[in-house]
Amino acid sequence: MRILVTGGAGYIGATAVAMLLEAGYDVTVLDDLSTGHSDVIPTEAKFVKGSLLSNQDLDEALTGCDAVMHFAAKSLVGESVEKPDLYAEVNVGGSKALFSKMKAHGIKKIVLSSTAATYGEPKRVPISENDEPAPKNPYGATKLEIDRMVATSGFSAISLRYFNVAGALQSANGWLAERHNPETHLIPNILKATNDAPVKIFGTDWPTEDGTCIRDYIHVVDLIEAHIKALETLPEAKHEIINLGSGDGYSVRQVIAAAEKAVGHKIPAIESERRAGDPAILIADITKAKSYLNWQPNRGIDQMVLDTWNSIK
Ligand SMILES: NC(=O)c1ccc[n+]([C@@H]2O[C@H](COP(=O)([O-])OP(=O)(O)OC[C@H]3O[C@@H](n4cnc5c(N)ncnc54)[C@H](O)[C@@H]3O)[C@@H](O)[C@H]2O)c1
Incomplete structure (x- = not known):
């Protein structure tokens, strides 16, 4: 086929x-x-x-x-x-x-x-x-x-x-990973952050436990x-x-913490204003995916960050 x-x-x-x-x-x-x-x-x-x-x-x-x-x-x-x-x-x-x-x-x-x-x-x-x-x-x-x-x-x-x-996926031809330009996605941007170009946390006063936005990865x-x-x-x-989705949500600070664990050092980050149009929390209900497709997600945030890190380091 x-x-x-x-x-x-x-x-x-x-x-x-x-x-x-x-x-x-x-x-x-x-x-x-x-x-x-x-x-x-x-x-x-x-x-x-x-x-x-x-x-x-x-x-x-x-x-x-x-x-x-x-x-x-x-x-x-x-x-x-x-x-x-x-x-x-x-x-x-x-x-x-x-x-x-x-x-x-x-x-x-x-x-x-x-x-x-x-x-x-x-x-x-x-x-x-x-x-x-x-x-x-x-x-x-x-x-x-x-x-x-x-x-x-x-x-x-x-x-x-x-x-x-x-x-990312390690394929027979090497790592397949995000290579967007500009890169707008959080995980690669966290992993590429430097003291001169720290990752921006958009809003720390959202109605979430640590004040940062929650997303489903x-x-x-x-x-x-x-x-x-x-x-x-x-x-x-x-x-x-x-x-x-995974059916779970992670805050920006939690993703940064997962990245720090993967790279073994502190990630340079700065707090900035909320971005217009960002919802506080986005999490998928994946009940239909599980039942209709007989599928479930098996790889968590630590694996996502680690694979991305291994693909770019
Ligand atoms: N990355 C995410 O988190 C995410 C989330 C939700 C939905 N999506 C959807 O997933 C799909 C893939 O996203 P991605 O992150 O891999 O983006 P990407 O930009 O890496 O891939 C899109 C591909 O489409 C090609 N393309 C664009 N216009 C084309 C055209 N007119 N004719 C032929 N090829 C064309 C590009 O060259 C590119 O290779 C998109 O439809 C996107 O909307 C992505």
């Missing part, structure tokens, strides 16, 4: 490529390398350097495929506020083109990346798939639009709504295990939305 992995040169997509190959699938990667890196694509995968926005590239990539894992997207919240049209074009327009070409190629199976950003400010935690989505930025809005498009597509489809993905390997289970349990001509 051949899987098209869109965005397979990116952080999460590359991990999916490695784990799909390991599980015995054939893989084609479609990636325009706008934020991805060609050196993570294994030689066993067929690589189409191209865009979701090109019908020709989509035709070439979809040829011979049986199912799609769709990771390719623009995914920076701040950038989406500055460039909402780009996010609409790539995320919504690119997904629409992909779905249309899948139909032309007779491919009906898809697992796709959604995000906790579709929920916006939660009315309760943990957040369930039944909670009303109310995205607070163009990134979350475009991802919600994709979920709505796929829901009416007639495909056998699962949207996986990730919370904060972290950690999921190891990228647990995340991709769930994708493979989703691929293998796709509902017939139906769309499901499933949260993926």
Whole structure:
């Protein structure tokens, strides 16, 4: 069975490529390398350097495929506020083109990346798939639009709504880890902090035990295990939305403490003002992921930090 992995040169997509190959699938990667890196694509995968926005590239990539894992997207919240049209074009327009070409190629199976950003400010935690989505930025809005498009597509489809993905995979070709530029994610930024460029703690007066924001982190390997289970349990001509997190929350200070344990020294950090639009606590309700996918996360925050550290040190 051949899987098209869109965005397979990116952080999460590359991990999916490695784990799909390991599980015995054939893989084609479609990636325009706008934020991805060609050196993570294994030689066993067929690589189409191209865009979701090109019908020709989509035709070439979809040829011979049986199912799609769709990771390719623009995914920076701040950038989406500055460039909402780009996010609409790539995320919504690119997904629409992909779905249309899948139909032309007779491919009906898809697992796709959604995000906790579709929920916006939660009315309760943990957040369930039944909670009303109310995205607070163009990134979350475009991802919600994709979920709505796929829901009416007639495909056998699962949207996986990730919370904060972290950690790294040591593959046959070396570490697969976050190499975003700019890096907006907490764990790599903590591990790269120096006295000259300390990590910023945005707000220490949140209504949480230690005053810093709480987020739900999921190891990228647990995340991709769930994708493979989703691929293998796709509902017939139906769309499901499933949260993926660990179901636990860690404060910024707790993540820094885990990082200090991994690196063996104090992490330079400075306290700064709250960021506008940050909710105090985001934790996933993962009851549906556990029951529907027969899956559970196995790697905790210490492992996420340690693997990230080993990938960059
Ligand atoms: N990293 C997280 O914590 C997180 C959380 C929730 C959801 N997500 C979603 O997971 C997916 C992957 O995220 P990531 O962190 O690996 O990001 P990433 O930027 O590392 O990977 C995205 C990949 O898509 C490619 N791409 C972008 N536009 C393209 C286009 N038009 N055509 C072809 N390829 C294109 C990029 O070159 C890149 O390789 C995204 O859809 C993102 O919204 C990520």
